[in-house]
Amino acid sequence: MDNDKYIEENKHLISDHDYDGIKELNNPMPKWWRYLFYATIVFSAVYIFRYHVFGDDLQIAEYNKEMALAEANKPKPKFDENALVLMTDADNLAKGKEIYDKNCIACHGAVGEGNAIGPNLTDKYWLNGGSLQDVYQIIKVGKPLKGMLAWQNQLSPEQMLQVSSYTMSLQGTNPPNAREAQGELVE
Amino acid sequence: METQHFSYDNKIVKYFAYATILWGVVGMLVGLLAALQLAFPVFNFNLEYTTFGRIRPIHTNAVIFAFVGNGIFAAVYYSLQRLLKARMFSDKLSWVHFWGWQAIIVSAAITFVLGITTSKEYAELEWPIDIAITIIWVVFGWNMFGTILRRRADHLYVSIWFYIATFVTVAVLHIGNSIELPYSWIQSYPVYAGVQDALVQWWYGHNAVAFFLTTPYLGLMYYFLPKAANRPVYSYRLSIIHFWALVFLYIWAGPHHLLYTALPDWAQSLGVVFSIMLIAPSWGGMFNGLLTLRGAWDKVRDSATLKFMVVAVTAYGMSTFEGPMMSLKWVNSLTHYTDWTIAHVHIGAMGWNGFLTFGMLYYLFPKMWKTKLYSEKLANAHFWMGTLGMIFYALPLYWGAVVQTLMWKEFTPDGLLAYPNFLETITQILPMYHVRVLGGLLYFASLFLMVYNLLKTAASGKCADNEEASAPALHSPKKREKGEGLHRWLERKPVQFMVLSTVAILIGGAFEIIPTYLIKSNVPTIESVKPYTPLELQGRDIYIREGCNTCHSQMVRPFRSETERYGEYSKAGEFVYDHPHLWGSKRTGPDLARTGVPGGKMYKTNVWHYNHMLDPQKMNAQSIMPKYPWLIKDELDISSTPAKIRAMTTLGVPYDEAPYPANYDQVANDDLKKQAEEIAADLNANGIDVTSDKEIIALIAYLQRLGRDISVKE
DSSP: OTTOHHHHHOTTEEEEEEETTEEEEBOOOOHHHHHHHHHHHHHHHHHHHHHHTSOOOOHHHHHHHHHHHHHHTOOOOSSOTTSOOOOOSHHHHHHHHHHHHHHTHHHHOTTSOOOSSSOOSSSSEESSOOSHHHHHHHHHHOBGGGTBOOGGGTSOHHHHHHHHHHHHHTTTOOOTTOOOOOSEEOO | OOEEEEEEEHHHHHHHHHHHHHHHHHHHHHHHHHHHHHHOGGGGTTOGGGSHHHHHHHHHHIIIIIIIHHHHHHHHHHHHHHHHTSOOSOHHHHHHHHHHHHHHHHHHHHHHHTTOOOOOTTOOOOHHHHHHHHHHHHHHHHHHHHHHHTOSSSSOOHHHHHHHHHHHHHHHHHHHHTOEEESSSSOEEESOOHHHHHHHHHHHHHHHIIIIIIHHHHHHHHHHHHHHHTOOBSBHHHHHHHHHHHHHHHTTOGGGGGTTSSSOHHHHHHHHHHHHHTHHHHHHHHHHHHHHTTTOHHHHHHOHHHHHHHHHHHHHHHHHHHHHHHTSHHHHHHHTBSHHHHHHHHIIIIIIIIHHHHHHHHHHHHHHTTSOOSOHHHHHHHHHHHHHHHHHHHHHHHHHHHHHHHHHHOBOTTSSBSOOSHHHHHHHHHHHHHHHHHHHHHHHHHHHHHHHHHHHHHHTSOOOSEEEEEEEOOOOOSSOOTTOOHHHHHTTOHHHHHHHHHHHHHHHHHHHHHHHHHOGGGSOOOTTOOOOOHHHHHHHHHHHHTTGGGTOOOOOOSOHHHHHHHOSOOOGGGGTTOSSOOOOSBOSSOOOTTTTSTTSTTOOOHHHHHHHHHOHHHHOTTOOOOOOHHHHHSBOOOTTHHHHHHHHHHTTOOTTSTTSOTTHHHHHHHHHHHHHHHHHHHHHHTTOOOOTTBHHHHHHHHHHHTTTTTTOOO
């Protein structure tokens, strides 16, 4: 290092700095580095003033606004949930089957025969009522303590009606390995 | 002036260097296993000792404290002696330090495998080991200061400023965060609870990154980079400014790990702004490193050592820009809990710490063994393979993180979550986990090129255990001399230097932590929040033992996308009895803060939990959760209940007030058994053959309690 031209010629060399052969230059700090530092300090001051002096929205206010906006933009239901009409067209039933296959098989079996977890959906015995209105309602709000989820968190009203209608269409199909009857007979 | 003759202790440096290599291999091998487990759950081996929840802390601790730790000590013991022109203060202390640290590492590995953990990230070690760490750290500091006081060089070089700041701050952080009340000869509860525990934990956790992974490695860089490049340091002025700015500002930034949580807003905002203010001081270090190479870039082309250092310093610059960006609340709302964080820390660990360590080792071995590096070609191959490994590790995780966070937040036009099933979002990014394994494998395999190269180098030379040296005696007048700058004066006053740096790092911590204790409004009381039942407490300790918090958070942030998925957002007052807090920092599985709310969005029945713990893949074929068959088989140890209740009471949990009977610790097990029988009866009624004395019962009790207190609607 001693014969290094770069060092010899460098006007920033500090002559009395030598640490185990390491020398030090005293270049000025890059200008933009200083401005970057100042800018972050200004940012910080503005940030603290904005949220803690001038009272811009903190996280809970932000959340309440987000929820209010979602509520305002919620689509209007296409049908009256208290006066349901059974869907019987192939298109809607196919969609209902699709939803069933994705979400319901684990507990109610591939074709509604029921299993160790969920009841048989093909017989005339029902634990929570057997009308379309009843089936729709149990799908919507669930029976959490028994393991039935509230599907209104995951399915739209239309989708719930589709899967309800599909479920009704399974009545009397007598699948193999069906679970024993539970609940009340609904004719 | 008379010239004094002495010798440098090279043997201790050699040992620390070998240790960093050995633990590097071990730590990264365990990391590879962890990556495999996330891609293919079969690698959990269905054994309690090898599940991800226990493996992950082994990996993080091994890399941080064993690999980087020994790297720090190798660098300090080599450079300190030479910069001060003095042998280490005491050989005895050096060896106590070396063997003590290795013993701590081994005991850490054993206790983690056994599930003995405090659950606090990077501070998982239990109280006896915490005490051992404190003692060994003091030995290190004592040895270092002894050497500094016996130095022959007048002034302390910038590396040593960083070493001093490292020593004092790590001591303060470690002791501050580890204040815990033992309930057995090996286990304990932290004195802090809930919000305070989280704040102290991340004051520690963030600054472990700052003062264990950053400041000592900046010191290392300031010595080894100019040495290897044979170039003067670019700017002394910049060194001074960025050193003081860094140590003062760093300590405030911890709360950026807790954005959008139940931590008070003012503390979060401090975390944000101090992180942003850290960009320039951090980059000061990067630029002083890179600009030191001015006029030496031709050397970089040929020298693997310099290549490693350049990429290390660049990775440092990237991480220290990315970190502040992730501290902006809107960015954090996207990246937090995702693999973005994992990618971010690996740029730091693999790039900055790993590559700088490798660069140092390639410099150190030829120097100490007085020979040439066995193969520059092999070292270059190591460099390219390692770089490629890093890219293949980080890029898929960044990509996966973006995909997953957008899936978490997407709503359908009907206003429903587009991906209500958490598992869908994992299945979607699973291919990224596969590529990540490949990246990790490349990086790990490249290590062996170095091991072979260094062993060959050592074999071709001879390392003198004591290297002869000479220097004139110390000349350091007491008073400031005429024309001597204030900082220049401080550089030859180590005690004043230490005091000043201690003050600098205490201010931020004190400003943030003390008010959360003193100002009541920071943690509003919630009437309905009650202490855990004895069974739930036992279940909670199983949750901690199995490291459930490594994959499941317990903190619902106030976002529509989270309250729709998980339920009501979390409140500070809910966690007042949580010693420790279990908020978590990563969601490899869904948040569990509200899983016990009957009728809630996350609610599952007892039977579901039982079957799911036994075999998650049977419930969801694509689940990557490990199986926990031993919980079903093993009996719950209830002999610890009285001691646990007593410890919690001491910490302020009101088991000594109504409605609890007097001496509740003595009768707590009666309550425990009663609750256990209720759960077992429910399981039996649903066709599961289980007795009430099993561990699974306690874990189910705990899970069913989560989030209930403020939302019971029974």
